Amino acid sequence: MFSKKGNFIGLMSGLTWAVYTVILYTVLNLYVNAKGDLLSLKGIMLILITTVLISLVDLFFNVVFEIFVLSKKNLIHEFKSVFFSKNGFRIIPAAILAGPFGLIPYAIVSTISAPVAGAFSALYPVVGAVASYLVFKERLSKPKIIGGIIAILGVMVTYQLQTVSLVVYIIALIPAFGWGLEAIFGYKLIKDEINPIVTITLRHIYSFFILGICLIVFLVFSGEYSYIIKFYSGIQFSEVASIMNVAFIWPVFVLGSFIGGASYILWYVSMKYISVAPAMILNITYVLWIPLILLLPPFSQQISTNVLLGCIIVFLGTSLVIVGDNIKVRTSKEVMEG
Numbered sequence: 001m002f003s004k005k006g007n008f009i010g011l012m013s014g015l016t017w018a019v020y021t022v023i024l025y026t027v028l029n030l031y032v033n034a035k036g037d038l039l040s041l042k043g044i045m046l047i048l049i050t051t052v053l054i055s056l057v058d059l060f061f062n063v064v065f066e067i068f069v070l071s072k073k074n075l076i077h078e079f080k081s082v083f084f085s086k087n088g089f090r091i092i093p094a095a096i097l098a099g100p101f102g103l104i105p106y107a108i109v110s111t112i113s114a115p116v117a118g119a120f121s122a123l124y125p126v127v128g129a130v131a132s133y134l135v136f137k138e139r140l141s142k143p144k145i146i147g148g149i150i151a152i153l154g155v156m157v158t159y160q161l162q163t164v165s166l167v168v169y170i171i172a173l174i175p176a177f178g179w180g181l182e183a184i185f186g187y188k189l190i191k192d193e194i195n196p197i198v199t200i201t202l203r204h205i206y207s208f209f210i211l212g213i214c215l216i217v218f219l220v221f222s223g224e225y226s227y228i229i230k231f232y233s234g235i236q237f238s239e240v241a242s243i244m245n246v247a248f249i250w251p252v253f254v255l256g257s258f259i260g261g262a263s264y265i266l267w268y269v270s271m272k273y274i275s276v277a278p279a280m281i282l283n284i285t286y287v288l289w290i291p292l293i294l295l296l297p298p299f300s301q302q303i304s305t306n307v308l309l310g311c312i313i314v315f316l317g318t319s320l321v322i323v324g325d326n327i328k329v330r331t332s333k334e335v336m337e338g
Contacts, residue, residue: 006273007322010282013266016259018289023256026299027241028249030054033234035227038111045222051107052215053231055099059208061257062264066201069265079198087194088202094185095206100214102178109172115159120172122155122284127180129277135184136191138275143327147320148281154317155287158310183276186268196268204264240298281321288314 024030036046070079082088102121109117125148132138140148182203189199219225235253237244244252270279288311294301303311320327 003274006270006279007282009266010270010274010279011285011318011322013263013270013279013283014285015289016263016266017283018286018293020256020260020263021286021290022293022299023252023259024054024058026294027238027252028256029236029238032236033231035224036111038108042222042224044108045218046224046227047107047111048104049215049218049222049224049227050231051103052211052218053228055103055211056208056215057232057253058257058260059204059211061254062204062261063201063208065258065261066197066204066265069197069261070201073197075195075198078195079201082189082194082198083202083205087189087192091185091189091199091202092206094182094203095210097178097182097185098203099207099211100178102175102182103211104214105171105174105178109168109175112168113162113164115161116164116168116172117175119156119159119161120169121175121179122152122287123173123176124178124180125152125277125280125284127177128183128280131181131184132187132276136187136275138277140277141324141327144278144321144324147317147322147324148277149317150320151281151284151314151317154310154313154315155284156310157313158287158307160306180280183271183280187271187276190268190272196272197265200264200268204261278321282318285314285318287311288318 031050034046034050035043036048036050037043038047067076067079070076106117106121109120129140129145129148186196186199186203189202190196219228235249236242237246237249237252241252267279267283270282274282291301291303291307291311293299295303
């Protein structure tokens with residue numbers, strides 16, 4: 001019962017993340033006024049400032065949505081009690097891992113090669129699975145392990161990898177460790193009977209302040225204080241949504257962030273039911289959902305061969321993860337006796 005519910009919620013976390021991604025990065029053109037390069041310290045700072053500026057707005061509306069959900073579920077009192085306790089501080093490592101060790105190296109590598117950044121960061125379920133075994137002694141069944149490996153390979157197939165230096169590959173792996181280990185700290189609170197929605201709201205609040213500190217540091221190093229206004233004022237609709245009134249830009253941003261907040265809630269709730277690794281594997285089904293959404297009007301995009309193949313592999317892998325507990329693997333002894 002709990003497994004079925006957890007699997008469904010995990011799949012929904014992937015679907016909502018796909019919708020969030022399409023709204024913020026296909027419907028909106030967030031980077032129209034973006035600056036930065038890898039040729040100087042100032043250029044790198046501008047890349048990082050751009051990433052943090054988007055993330056701060058996104059996180060703010062994530063928290064607004066999550067507090068609304070907490071209110072609807074009568075969890076505000078629990079949220080306040082945890083926020084002002086030692087338990088609340090235990091989520092800070094997750095906020096650090098998701099931000100400085102997740103988002104920031106991902107932004108740097110994305111500037112060099114977005115496919116490499118996407119493919120290597122998608123290894124975070126592997127990190128999560130290993131960490132979950134070491135910390136919580138949680139084992140996955142063999143079919144689930146095989147399904148997880150297939151799903152991750154499918155994600156990597158989706159991206160047409162480019163040849164870059166070894167250093168770039170190493171940096172691209174940092175987000176996998178950041179996001180994979182982030183979930184462990186969140187899951188620790190969930191296992192201590194703290195509500196998953198309370199947990200993710202706390203994580204986002206601490207992430208907001210940590211990234212705010214990072215922004216101040218980056219601004220001081222770059223001296224580009226006016227860049228904040230220029231960047232935010234330059235956000236536009238993409239060509240596919242250019243017929244929409246400019247006044248709707250920020251409402252669309254808010255909508256996308258709310259959906260992103262819902263995705264995080266679903267991800268953390270799914271961890272409660274099916275543990276860390278399966279929840280992560282089902283979360284990466286966003287790679288499958290995004291092309292399917294982009295097939296529909298008004299996008300009407302065609303799926304390339306590698307994306308189609310990757311989607312099929314991800315589907316097969318995640319399907320195996322879902323039904324894995326129902327598959328009985330015969331041992332060599334059973335085979336001989338049979």
